Amino acid sequence: MLYSEKVMDHFRNPRNVGEIENADGVGQVGNAKCGDIMRMTLKIDDGVITDAKFTTFGCGSAIATSSIATEMIKGKPVSEALELSNKAVVEALDGLPAHKIHCSVLAEEAVKAAVKDYYDKNHIAYDPKLFCE
Numbered sequence: 001m002l003y004s005e006k007v008m009d010h011f012r013n014p015r016n017v018g019e020i021e022n023a024d025g026v027g028q029v030g031n032a033k034c035g036d037i038m039r040m041t042l043k044i045d046d047g048v049i050t051d052a053k054f055t056t057f058g059c060g061s062a063i064a065t066s067s068i069a070t071e072m073i074k075g076k077p078v079s080e081a082l083e084l085s086n087k088a089v090v091e092a093l094d095g096l097p098a099h100k101i102h103c104s105v106l107a108e109e110a111v112k113a114a115v116k117d118y119y120d121k122n123h124i125a126y127d128p129k130l131f132c133e
C-alpha cells in the first residue's frame with residue numbers, strides 16, 4: 001500500500017476544510033515544485049489558535065497534510081504552531097511516499113505564513129529568521 005491508512009482517511013475525510021471569516025491570520029503559499037496552492041486561515045485568541053481552516057488546490061497528500069496540520073495546531077499557542085515541521089506532519093500521518101514529501105512542506109509553510117500575518121497585523125515583534133526558508 002503506497003499510502004498509510006491515516007493519509008487515506010484525511011484525504012477522503014479532510015478535517016477543517018473552509019475559510020474562517022474575519023480570520024486573525026491568513027496564509028497562502030504555493031509549492032514551487034508542483035504549482036499547488038494552499039490557503040490557511042486562523043482564529044487566534046490571546047495568542048492561542050482556537051480555530052484553523054484550510055483550502056487547497058493540490059494533490060491528495062497536500063489535502064491530508066493540511067488536514068492533520070490543522071488538527072495539530074488547534075488549541076496551541078502560536079509560538080508552538082510555528083514549531084510544526086513538515087517532518088512532524090508526515091510522522092503524524094504514518095509516513096508519505098518519498099516523492100510526496102514536498103507536499104507536506106505546503107502545510108508547514110501555510111501555517112507559518114498565517115502566523116506571520118497575525119504578527120504583522122497586530123504589530124507583534126518577531127525574529128525574521130522564524131519565517132526564513
Ligand code: FES
Pocket residue numbers: 031034035036058059060061062100102103106
Ligand atoms: Fe503538489 Fe502534492 S503534488 S502538493
Ligand code: FES
Pocket residue numbers: 128129132133
Ligand atoms: Fe532570511 Fe536567513 S534570515 S535568509
